Amino acid sequence: MKQFSREAEQIMMERFGKDTIISLARTENATLYARYVNAYYENGSFYIITHALSNKIKQIKANPVVAITGEWFTAHGTRYDME
Numbered sequence: 104m105k106q107f108s109r110e111a112e113q114i115m116m117e118r119f120g121k122d123t124i125i126s127l128a129r130t131e132n133a134t135l136y137a138r139y140v141n142a143y144y145e146n147g148s149f150y151i152i153t154h155a156l157s158n159k160i161k162q163i164k165a166n167p168v169v170a171i172t173g174e175w176f177t178a179h180g181t182r183y184d185m186e
Contacts, residue, residue: 107147119144119173127151128170131162142171148183 107115119125121143128137140159141152149171153159163169167182 112147115144119149122152123173125149126172127159128172129159129162129168130166136162148180149178 119142122141123143124139125142126137127140127142128135130136136159138159142149143152144150151159163182168179169182170177170179172178
């Protein structure tokens with residue numbers, strides 16, 4: 104994981120350290136899916152708040168590479184172990 108400067112980390116926490124809406128993109132069978140999700144930022148990671156049995160979670164378990172975007176940023180990454 105890339106480490107932010109102290110100033111950047113503070114901005115991320117101020118902006119996203121609480122419930123916020125971001126766009127989450129993921130794939131299934133070479134088809135791209137995107138939707139807005141409730142999330143929050145903590146310790147260098149975004150945590151998505153959703154139902155554990157949702158299609159989003161099934162897709163992320165099958166292909167852990169995701170992309171997210173907000174008002175002024177875009178990022179991509181890999182999920183942590185969800186088990």
